[in-house]
Amino acid sequence: MDEADTADYTVPCAVCSAVNWAISVDLKYYCKSCHNVIDKIAEVDDHSFMDYANRVTDLASFRKRRIVEHGRKWKVCEGFQFILKHQAEALIRMGVPPQFKDSVLCQLWRMYLQKSRQAYTQNPVGSKVLCSQTGGPSANEKEGGPSITETEGPSAIEKEGCSEDSEAYLTLHKRRSNGLMNMNKTLALLYLGLLWCREALTLADLLRLVREGHLPFINAFECLPEEMKLFGRDMPIFRVQSIPSYTMVHRDxxxxxxYIKLPCFPPVGPECLQHPTLLTLRYLVLLNLPDQLHPWVCQVIHLVGLDKISTLTFDPRAHLPFYDVQAAALIVVTLKLLFGMDDCSEWYCRRRRLSLSARQSFSVRRWYRLLQAALVRARRREEDHTARMRWTSQKPIYPSWERKASYIKKRRMVDQLQTAFTRLTGSPAEPERPPPSSFRFRWGGEEGGEGAWDGPSLSHKTLDAVVKKQPGCETPVNVAYWHPALKKCIPWACRSHFEEDKATLPSMYCWLLELCSFLLGVKEALVHEEVLRVERLMIGPQQRTWMPERRDEGTTRRGGETRKSGRTKPHSDRKRGKPASRVNSKKKKL
Structure with a gap:
């Protein structure tokens, strides 16, 4: 920066005769060779004054100037249409097929506009707002046409400079009754389009692209054309103060x-990338687990019946599956089947005489050390990226004409502080965007090999230590499977009980939930509820349900004991000489 500012000054230094000038903090020139300070002062642009303060205001043309400055008349749905267009183009640049924008998303948007009576209808919902502004219905509205005309004079729109129908979006009752759009629903509409196209992008991937800045969402109104000015009441409609959660977008x-009354979505078959067989394979690579674990996961999928097309296909009248969370839950259940994950079996598993070397066998201890270190580094990077994220936009929205001057002054002060910070630290104020990727971790080849960023890859390891081969089949060495109590509860009265049961769950199992929740960007309670749903499907048909269920107090552990509030007591079935609440793998072979 100093070389560019001092390039025009070529006078040699009076002390050392060198032409090597720099600018100090107080804007004075000094020689970098001998540190000689001269009287020359650098010329900089002074942003401390307001340009509009020195303007000569023409009162006669003041009304016309404000109309030109605020742009043309437009509706809020037009703004969301431009935002959806730029979001679709961003997804296309990241690998989504081009027909996603024109053939799928455009049709969904048209169906929404027609259902919400904002377009493609003879009685648009915006006509009521326009009538209240102009004092009566227009000629086009009486004839059943659109209510926006070119001959209408300036009214309340000219007074505040915002969009025509922004008032309808500011009332919660009107938004819900008319099904009006908001910024969170743009992500929901994109997700529905990706589901219809059966793309590989899951909802977790979509939200991660938003957090990393690859998908326009924060300050997405910057992509609006210049003639569509945002002012006043448009601020709470298009301004984003937080990124929505996974469950919020899923619910929307x-x-x-x-609301649109969509038909049943295309079937999710084995060739579809949303199928749990392919999703679990992707997450096994992401979690650095052995390749030999995938056949066991496929057997669990077949055992619980989640490979059926009718179960996976989304019907708007029924439940929308959590495809990515469901795949993570299947992996957790498979790990519990093979390794136990009860804070005992996975660390002290019975060693058999192996024909191969022990180094080729998968070790939970080594895997835990690698994943825990990678998890700590990834969390630190994410916290640093969140702290350096810029929420303010280059195109601010002013709440009113009277407060515009103060907003401009504050914005210039922020720009000056960021420029000074960048100059002092030598680092950019905004973090660099990492390239878009579906993988949060990168695993290299052998330990110490080239390209290992988060650690060596364990995909080539075998499961000989936890699997015993029998004639015609393979069975796990672990013969018991522990699970929390699966008592049903009222869906509308009970939410999640994970926080209540967390103290009784094994630490290794809680760490698995923590790992999966970080990778997917969801809460641990959601992954836990999905694991319980898979276990209900696996243990018995009498307990199968799609709703969240309350568990009994305590957790059924190995040995048929129930732990409650730190006390241990024998199970009631054990008193009568019956086996404990465990699933014997010999009775239900995978």
Missing amino acids: ACSLAR
Whole structure:
């Protein structure tokens, strides 16, 4: 920066005769060779004054100037249409097929506009707002046409400079009754389009692209054309103060599909990338687990019946599956079947005489050390990226004409502080965007090999230490499977009980939930509920349900004991000489 600012000054230094000038903090020139300070002062742009303060205001043309500055008349749905267009183009640049924008998303948007009576209808919902502004219905509205005309004079729109129908979006009752769009619903509409196209991008991937800045969502109104000015009441409609959660977008997608009355989505078959067989294979690579674990996961999928097309296909009248969370839950259940994950079996598993070397066998201890270190580094990177994320936009929205001057002054002060910070630290104020990727971790080849970023790859390891081969089949060495109590509860009265049961769950199992929740960007309780749903499907048909269920107090552990509030007591079935609440793998072979 100093070389560019001092390039025009070529006078040699009076002390050392060198032409090597730099600018100090107080804007004075000094020689970098001998540190000689001269009287020359650098010329910089002074942003401390307001340009509009020195303007000569023409009162006669003040009304016309404000109309030109605020742009043309437009509706809020037009703004969301531009935002959806740029979001679709960003997804296309990241590998989504081009027909996603024109053939799928455009049709969904048209169906939404027609259902919400904002377009493609003879009685648009925006006509009521326009009537209240102009004092009566227009000629086009009486004839059943659109209510926006070119001959209408300036009214309340000219007074505040915002969009025409922004008032309808500011009332919660009107938004819900008319099904009006918001920024969170744009992500829900994108997710519905990806589900219809059966793309590989899951909802967790979509939200991660938003957090990393690859998908326009924060300050997405910057992509609006210049003639569509945002002012006043448009601020709470298009301004994003937080990124929505996974469950919030999932709920908006379900409600939006029911509101538009979409038909049943295309079937999710084994060749579809949303199928659990392919999703679990992707997450096994991401979690650095052995390749030999995938056949066991496929057997669990077949055992619980999640490979059926009718179960996986989304019907708007029914439940929308958590495809990515479901795949993570299947992996957790498979790990519990083979390794136990009860804070005992996975660390002290019975060693058999192996024909191969012990180094080729998968070790939970080594895997835990690698994943825990990678998890700590990834969390630190994410916290640093979140702290350096810039929420303010280059195109600010002013709440009113009277407060515009103060907003401009504050914005210039922020720009000056960021420029000074960048100059002092030598680092950019905004973090660099990492390239878009579906993998949060990168695993290299052998330990110490080239390209290992998060650690060596364990995909080539074998499961000989936990699997015993029998004639015609393979069975796990672990003969018991522990699970929390699966008592049903009222769906509308009970939510999640993970926080209540967390103290009784094994630490290794809680760490698995923590790992999966970080990779997917969801809460641990959601992964736990999905694991319980898979276990209900696996243990018995009498307990199968799609709703969250309350568990009994305590957790059924190995040995048929129930732990409650730190006390241990024998199980009631054990008193009568019956086996404990465990699933014998010999009775249900995979």
